[in-house]
Amino acid sequence: MTVVTNSPVWRPFTQHALQPGAYQIAHAEGAWLTAEDGTRFLDAISSWWVITHGHRRPEIMAAIRRQTETLDQIIFAGFTHEPAEALARRLVEITQPGLEYVFYSDSGSTAVEVAIKMALGFWRNRGAPRARVIAMEHSYHGDTVGTMSAGARSVFNAPYEALLFEVARIPFPEKGKEQETFDALEAFCRDGAAALIVEPLILGAGGMLTYEPQTLAEMKRVCEKYGVLFIADEVMTGFGRTGTLFACEQAGIVPDIACYSKGLTGGAAPLAVTMCKREIYDAHYAPERARAFFHSSSFTANPIGCAAALANLDIWRRTDAREKVANLCAMQSKRAARFADDPRFLDVRHLGVIVALDLKVAQSGYLATISLDLMRFFNARGLLLRPLGPTVYVLPPYCITGEELDLAYDAIDAAADQLASGAL
Numbered sequence: 001m002t003v004v005t006n007s008p009v010w011r012p013f014t015q016h017a018l019q020p021g022a023y024q025i026a027h028a029e030g031a032w033l034t035a036e037d038g039t040r041f042l043d044a045i046s047s048w049w050v051i052t053h054g055h056r057r058p059e060i061m062a063a064i065r066r067q068t069e070t071l072d073q074i075i076f077a078g079f080t081h082e083p084a085e086a087l088a089r090r091l092v093e094i095t096q097p098g099l100e101y102v103f104y105s106d107s108g109s110t111a112v113e114v115a116i117k118m119a120l121g122f123w124r125n126r127g128a129p130r131a132r133v134i135a136m137e138h139s140y141h142g143d144t145v146g147t148m149s150a151g152a153r154s155v156f157n158a159p160y161e162a163l164l165f166e167v168a169r170i171p172f173p174e175k176g177k178e179q180e181t182f183d184a185l186e187a188f189c190r191d192g193a194a195a196l197i198v199e200p201l202i203l204g205a206g207g208m209l210t211y212e213p214q215t216l217a218e219m220k221r222v223c224e225k226y227g228v229l230f231i232a233d234e235v236m237t238g239f240g241r242t243g244t245l246f247a248c249e250q251a252g253i254v255p256d257i258a259c260y261s262k263g264l265t266g267g268a269a270p271l272a273v274t275m276c277k278r279e280i281y282d283a284h285y286a287p288e289r290a291r292a293f294f295h296s297s298s299f300t301a302n303p304i305g306c307a308a309a310l311a312n313l314d315i316w317r318r319t320d321a322r323e324k325v326a327n328l329c330a331m332q333s334k335r336a337a338r339f340a341d342d343p344r345f346l347d348v349r350h351l352g353v354i355v356a357l358d359l360k361v362a363q364s365g366y367l368a369t370i371s372l373d374l375m376r377f378f379n380a381r382g383l384l385l386r387p388l389g390p391t392v393y394v395l396p397p398y399c400i401t402g403e404e405l406d407l408a409y410d411a412i413d414a415a416a417d418q419l420a421s422g423a424l
């Protein structure tokens with residue numbers, strides 16, 4: 001097995017003293033990653049939630065190759081290009097009606113930063129500045145300073161606490177206690193907040209915590225009542241993960257601002273968009289330069305990324321992608337049921353193509369070494385699973401077969417046994 005240990009690379013979310021090595025992957029295809037010596041890993045978490053249809057989907061790879069024949073990065077202020085124009089038109093078509101403008105960037109964090117800046121710019125340009133952002137307990141919106149501020153405070157951002165701005169925090173809507181969330185939201189809205197930002201239907205990094213579509217719809221209604229902007233962070237949920245193309249569809253709501261990134265290119269290339277309603281754009285439209293939206297990334301609207309995203313949208317439009325997602329939802333539901341009343345688990349949740357299982361363990365919290373032990377256990381069995389603390393989740397690419405899924409669940413079953421017997 002090719003494990004790189006002596007390397008100048010500083011890897012993300014890695015304590016190198018505890019995890020000195022990394023498997024060197026030489027080939028990716030479908031649901032599988034293959035190391036140089038041929039060892040294979042089933043990618044049961046879609047390489048951190050980015051891969052949608054499968055690794056190296058041929059249409060997307062071909063589109064990238066084709067695009068490199070004519071364009072690399074070009075400046076995106078004062079200049080534009082067909083892939084960006086076509087993609088923006090297509091995104092306006094397939095997202096909920098009302099999201100009429102597309103701002104390009106290059107990562108989920110940036111898309112969220114842009115959303116927050118758009119919201120504050122909106123209020124300032126309207127002559128009624130508002131700066132308070134409302135966010136949900138346990139949420140995750142990225143790792144830049146602004147997005148960490150909106151996200152839950154934890155050991156991950158403790159060293160930077162002094163830099164983080166304060167947000168108004170509403171409780172996560174636990175089943176049966178949704179009213180507490182609505183009441184807190186209403187109180188903050190009444191005080192004149194700029195915007196609410198939420199991960200619709202499922203909080204990813206917070207532990208795959210799910211809530212109901214009608215709860216999402218009610219939060220939107222409360223925001224509307226007070227004119228507070230509603231930002232949907234669909235960076236993880238977008239492009240099929242919750243069973244529909246976008247999570248907000250299930251609540252029948254149109255956010256004022258929406259962020260998409262991970263699955264936008266099918267996971268093949270870095271690209272992000274922040275989409276918004278006309279009124280947000282209009283608030284920045286004025287003869288004074290000072291009212292412009294001052295944000296740019298060097299790689300804004302990268303043509304190769306846009307070409308990959310266009311190919312991805314073609315897959316959604318022209319192939320059986322939706323059917324594949326529906327089949328995977330059903331397969332996942334069946335496998336979640338296998339563990340439903342299992343005493344080795346505290347809770348088992350299923351939403352769309354995602355299943356999350358909370359293992360009963362003595363130590364809890366993300367930093368508990370149990371997640372590292374579990375990860376090693378799964379890796380040794382040829383599986384890429386990366387538990388969030390004691391929460392094991394399966395979030396696979398849509399090409400995965402039932403047999404491949406069973407490899408993951410059999411390993412989870414075995415891991416739960418080892419834990420129960422004290423072997424892990």
Ligand SMILES: *Cc1c(COP(=O)(O)O)cnc(C)c1O
Binds near residue numbers: 110204205233235262
């Ligand atoms: C991953 C994620 C982000 C951040 O995206 P990056 O591309 O890693 O910066 C933001 N919001 C949510 C909900 C995410 O899951």
